[in-house]
Structures are given as structure tokens and as C-alpha cells.
Amino acid sequence: MRRLRPGTATDPAKPLSFRWNGTAFDALAGDTLASGLLANGVRVVGSSVSFGRPRGVMSAGLEEAHAFAQIGEGGASEPLMRATTVDLHHGLVARGLSTKGTLVQGDDPARFEKRHGHCDVLVVGGGPAGLAAAWAASAGGARVILVETTARWGGALGRDLELIDGAPALAWVDRITRDLAARPEVTALRRTTAAVSLDQNGVVLVERLPETTPPDRIRPIRRLWQVRARAVVVATGALERGVVFQDNDRPGVMLASAVRSYWHLHGIAPATVVLFTTNDDGYRTAFDLVEAGVLVRVLDARESIGPVGEQARARGIEVLSNAVVAGTRADQAGLLAAARFQAGRRQGEWPCEVLAVAGGYQPLLDLPAQRPDQSHRIVGAAAGQWSLAECLLDGLDAGVAAAEAVGFGSPGPTRPVVGPDWDRSPGTTLWQVPAPDGDETRSFVDLHRDVTVAGLDRALGAGVRSVEHLKRYTLAGTGIEQGKSAKAAAGAIASDRLGSEKPLGVSTGRPPTEPIAFALLAGRARGDLFEPVRTTPAHPAHVAAGAVFENVGQWKRPRYFPRPGETMAEAVAREARAVRTGVAIMDASTLGKIEVQGADAAEFLDRLYLNRLSSLKVGRARYAAMCRLDGTVFDDGVVMRLAPDRFFVTTSTGHAASVFEWMEEWRQTEWPDLEVWTTSTTEQWATYAVAGPQARTVVQSVAPTCDLSREGFPFLGVRPATIAGIAGLLARVSFSGELAFEVMVQSRHGLAVWNALLEAGTPLGMARYGLEALSLLRAEKGYLIVGQDTDADTSPIDAGLGWMISDKDFLGRRSLEMATHRRSDRKQLVGFLPSDPAIVLPEGAQFVADPTQPKPMTMIGHVTTSHPSPTLGRSFGLALVRGGRDRIGHIVHAPLEDRTVAVEIVDPVFYDKAGARRDG
Amino acid sequence: MLQIRCPWCGPRDEPEFRYGGEAHLRFPGNEADPAAWARFLYYRDNPAGAYRERWVHTAGCRQWFHVIRDTTSHRILGSYRLDEPPERAR
């Protein structure tokens, strides 16, 4: 093929060049990669994936199953792009593919964006029906989004010479698109594919933006639209299908509509064409190319050729009726050299550069096929309208109806007059011409996946009868073009081969209709923008102090604060020692915080928590826990009463959101009669724990007016205080067993107060401590962490929190009363001491009672917390153990990979059992 | 992705909401007999067709409300406030 003239899509004033497999070629603006290759006489684009057969361009659109290319080079290159859907730009670099190609290595330097779109009517498809629908829908002012997958408006009107209102159809396209551009409520997007159809008229669009060389890394190359429409009109048109025959994959075998398209849009034509058609529409290719001086001969599969065939003969075109292509002959390079035909008893061979196949049209329905609720309105050729006049009227009617359905009138558009019209109806149905020699191993059903009729036979021979199984057994219809060219043929030919009366049908289309790059799904949400990071007000101070951070949900929390040269174990031991013997400070701002207010706040909390909180006095705090309805531990925290009708509740860091939602769920759905309000204040408060025997001295120096004495501010007291000049709250709660104050101030003062506390602690050598030291200190006291020392089966009784359970009603009480919660073999939280004090058991290690039992051994529990303790001078831990409390004083065993460790089960409180240290 | 009409905020995309399971379950109270309690905790209806369920607008107004959804088509037949009867769904 070569370019004989500029087509309607290409601009001779804008030449460009591109590189293909290392060679430079010239083309025109408006060319696709496929038309650029054809214009330069490139017939082989790649080779087939399984058999390595040479393959060329076979279509002019989405259904391309041969011409795959790797576009770009270096970091930003994209694999498996269909040459027919890649718009050329100057400097484009591409190479043909025989395999999958290569993905971007490392970070993709290209930019991908996302946006939302909202409209009254979304019209998918910019051909005659879609343009008419968008025009009519928007005439009354409705907000319309119109998308077209190619770079051109008009769809089939670019390749089919039709007259609308007495003028060439493209003039009508220009008029309509000008009208649409002038309407402010219309968004018309070319190079945009509707890829996914979601519930309630949600549609995901992929917009491909023009690219340049060198690449512009500021502008995005793709945009993902999430559109929500009130009505969706699908006008995706129809694709021409081929006919399967022996050696139907030779470079040069093309769809007849594609040959016509390359001639009209790009001015490209071959020297000789054999047209193999089952219908009248195929003759358009013959007539149009004859006018270009191409030698055309026609094989018409129908018994009699009809008036159009007679017309062709009258124009001097050789036409054989009752004629089929039985196979093709190739030259030495494997390129198409001739079509072998059978016409009645006559056999023969016509040499040709291109074998144009017109197998009839098939509606393209892969988008509406995704919708179980059939909410899309399908119009035009997609709905089986086979004449242009019908397509236009269908589109206009659908546009008016869609606009009216969402409350917009339409002035009643004038109906365009088409003429003369062509019949695109299927003619005779012909899926396959059996190979004359019976060898179907070269009759390709799925050109992309290299699936042949012989392959279908193998599947059927293996007993495959469902079209879905056929797809998975053979891979027919699983190609990158989503089976657009292969799916229907596979089902139909398999039905024929089986001689089954009931057609197998077509396998289910699934989203997306077109491949979507992961980089596009990610958009800007990659690298630093992948996920929000939550930091506390004092975070900059922690960073400056060299903290090692741990991710807790989205929070960054200091794990420990190593001094130069210190290991983690050394740092944790030092931090813990500071709490036990001096003073240390920790940032506890990530704790969940909820304010519960109202006349019924106390009653509300009574119903949620195990403890009775209505008896809590103002200015007092209480450790409390709550259950799920099934009686298992949900969360724990401290409840502080600030006023008779005002409580301040803390939750564990990880449960802040779920506890708040739990409260709201019960408040709204079951107890709307209670006068109570909840407010999440997690991010409004900065919270610092100052812990250790010398904590009082440090806090006193920043809160000089506050009575912090043992008598004046007893354990579990809470009160307003001025701290470093800032109004806040002080509470005497302790998660380490030592004297401790929790300092709470508004977040915006958090950093200043942190620094003030550090400064006040400097003369006493106050340390910072992180999560590791905290976990060690609380474990020494037997304080559990919900979710670490409990699991989804642990009840408060199992966890040693049975003392909290009051005689009032609370959520989960009914379950706790079930017999199962009184079983003595439940897993209970206990302490343990390894017989060798130097051994630190791994968390998660299993316990067995009898270490000599052959495998599989009977497991009786597992380690939930395990530390070496500088205070105890040995290793220790917490564990959930069956009937654990009855085993206290007994030995169990932890079988590890290389040895078995004997372990004594003990009471979970290891340090200061009397609780004497909390007052300092 | 569903589009759900919050009775307070209007139609919004599904990621703004959290699912709350079957609606109109009656909390039997802590005096319920074991069978009734187990039924309340673990038994849920699973119809093919219209299903009344609870949703909460977590990333919006945080209000719980009811939705009637066709489980076979994902078509949402209406939503209504907690203090409204199902007949008020729209």
C-alpha cells in the first residue's frame, strides 16, 4: 500500500517523522501508527505469539488483533499498544512486538491524572448516532458529556461516503460538532474510551491526551474520568467481522471497512485488492478503490449477487457469486500473494496485495454488557440499526428521550435527510470456510491469541461445552482487544463444529473494555502521596531528636530514641530505666479521644462500658473497657469526668475511629431517646505522659500554681491546669505503674508544651521514651494491649478484666452470661517466665503441655508479648493459655525450631504487685 | 461503585459510606433467651431482590439511615431516615 493523496484525516501541511524498529519514516499529522506504517509500505508489524507467524495491520480500530507495538523508549515506554489506536506525533518511537513487550521499569516519569465528571446525559460514541443523540440531548440545556474513542468525530462517516441533507456527511459532522462546541453545558472529548460501567450510571473514562517529543512531563498523558450521569446513551457502533479460512492471518488480509477507511481518511491504497464479501456493504470498498485506480475483483459468498453486484459488473469489476476464499498463498516472506477461491465447482487463485474481508457487522456492546441492570440506552448500529437514516433518527430520539427523562425539554430537532442510503445488514452469515484439505491448524479464530479452529476442536474433544469454558480452555477472546474480533466467532464456529442446535453464545464481557494502566489507576496517589501520613504536633521535635518511627495505622509514632552508637535494645533499656528510676516523657497524642456530653452522657457510657461510669465523680478518671455484642473485648481506655454532663474518653490508637463509630451507631439507631452527643477530639488534643518517681518535680515546674501533692492530686484525679502558660488538663493515670501525669493541651500548643516539659526535665536528666519501652513497662505490670494480648475470642474475664463487670446492663452482657464464657478451658491471659532467663521467646510462639508428644502436638496457648526486662533482670512475657489461671505455678513448653524451652506460667503482674509506686 | 442517596446530604459515591448490614433488626435486650440472642447476633436474611439495609455516611454527616437495594441488580430503590417507615423511601 502507499499514499496516493492526503485523506480527510491527514494534514499535508503538517508532515512529521517517526521511528519504527530503528528506521525513520515520514507521515502526516492525523495518521495513526498503523496508517503511518501502511503509507510507508510496512506490511509486517510483528509476529504471532504462539506460532511466530508474520502479522500485519488487519483493522483500522479497536478490534486490531495483529499490530501490537511498544511505544516510546527508556523509562516511559508502553507495551502492547494497538498500532491502529496510537496517534502519531513527531518523534514518536515504536517497535513491533511478537511477545508481551516490557512494562515501565522503575518509576514511571509520565503524569497520570484523575477527575470527576457529572452530567445529565453521557453519550458514548461520536459516530452519527452518538452525535445526533448528544446534539438532541443538549439542545434543551441538559449537561452532556460526549466521548469518542478515536481522534475524529463521525465514526463510520469518515470511511463511508454518504450524503446528509444533500451534502457530504462530514459537513454534517462539522456542523453538529460546531453546535456542540458552542453549547456551554457540553463537554465533548475525543481520544476517550468508556472503559468501565458502574452501578447507578457511573462510567469510568480513559482520556488519552496528545503527546509530544520530547515528552512534556508537566501535562498528563492520560486522564481517568469517573463520571456519574443521570442517563447513559451507548452509541458505540458496530465492528466488521472477518471470516475464518485457512491462512487467514497473512499480512495483507484486512477487514474491508478498514481498507476503505485507510483510503478515505489517510489516502492510502493497495495496488490490487480481492474483496471477499457476504453482504452489500463490502462493495463500497470495491467501488471506492476502483475509482482510485485499484484493480479490484470480488468474491461474493451469496448464491446470487443481487443489484449491487450487478452494478459492480456494470462498472467492469469481475464478480464471482457463490464464491468463498478457501485459503491464501504467501510469498517467500510470508506475505499475502494470492487468494485461493472456490466458486461453485470452479477453483482458482487471484493474486492480490490485499484481501479485503467483509463478514458483516456486529454491534459493539462490551460496555452495556457490563451492566446487569440494563440501564444503558443503546442506539444506532450498536442496537442493530443498519442504515444511516435509522442511526440518525435513533440517536435523535434517544437524545430527546434522555433529556426529557432528566427534566429537560428539547425543541424537537429537524430530521436530517439521508440519501442515497446503504444497507449494512449482514447478508449471508458465514463464520468459517472449512479448509479444503481438512487442516484447520492454520485457520485462526483469535488472531491475537493464535487460537485456531483445530484448537477449538481440541477443546470440544475434551468435552468443553460451555462458551465460558471454551474461552478459558483455548484463550479465544482473552486478548488485549478483549475479544472484540474473536469472541463471537469462537462461540459460533464451536456451535457449528458440534452441530449443536442451540448456539453456544458469546462469553461474558467484563470490565474494562480497554486496558487501563495501573499508573492511571494510581494517578497522583504514588510515592509521598500514596497514603495520608498523620503526625503529632511534637513530630518535628521527635525527628530532630533522632527518633526511630513506627507506623501505627497512618500515624508515625516514635518507637525509641537511640543515642549515638546505641542499639535498639540498649535504647529501650535506658528509656525504661529512666521511667523506673528517674523520669521520662512520651508523646501519647495518637490516643483516640472522644468527648461525650449531655444530660444522659453517664447513662450512655454505662450502657457501653463494662464498668459503672455514672458513679464516677467529677474530677476523677477510671480505667474502663467495652465488649462487642458477642462478649469479646473491643477496646479499653480511660474515662474522665470533667463535669456532671461531660466526659472525656480515651481509646487505643488503633480503635479511635471504630469506637467513635460504635458509639454513634448505638446512639443513633437504638438509643435516640438519650440526650447525648459524641465528638471525636483525637486531633484537637496533644497528650504527653510524664512518668517516673521524679515526674511530680518536672510537672510542678511547668504548672507551678497546681497542687500536685499526693493528697491534693490523688491517683486517677483529673483537673484543669495551666501548663507552661497554656490552659489544659492534667490527669494522674499511669500505664507504667510509676507515678505519672498525663498533660493535655490544645494541639496548636502541643509542640511548645512538649519543649517546655523537656526543658523542665533537663536538670533531672529526663529521657524521651517510645513505644518499645512503653510495651515493656506496661507488660511488667501485666497491663494488656487490646488486639495484641487479646484476640477475637478473648472475653474480659479471659483477659483478667472480670473485676470491671458491674451489675448493670451493658453491651455484650448477654453473651458473657452464656455457658461458653464460664468454661475453665478458655484461653486466659497469664504471665510466663522462661526457665532460662536469657531466652526471649518470639511473640506468637506456641505452648504445649507435653514436649514429647509426637506431631501434630496439642497446642494450649501462645505468647502475646515477650521482652527482656532490665528491671526484672530476665526475660518474661504474657500469653493466652487454655485454663491458664489453673496452670499458674506449672511448667509448659514452647517448641521452637531448634529447641524446646520450658516455661513457668505465673501471675501476669511482674513488678510492684502492691501498686506502691504509682504515688511516687 | 454504588451511588447512595444520604437522606441528609443527597447522592454520594459509595466510598463515603460504611455498610451496616440488615436493617430493622430488633435488639432483643439482655433478657433474651439463648436462641433469640443467637438469632439476633448471627442470623441474617439473604434475599434475591429488595433488601432493607443500614448504611452510615462515615465520610459525610455520620448519620445512619436505611437503604432498599435490589441484591440482584444493585439498583437502589430508595433510602429513608431512621425515623421514617420504609414506605417513605425515595
Ligand SMILES: [Zn+2]
Ligand atoms: Zn450524609
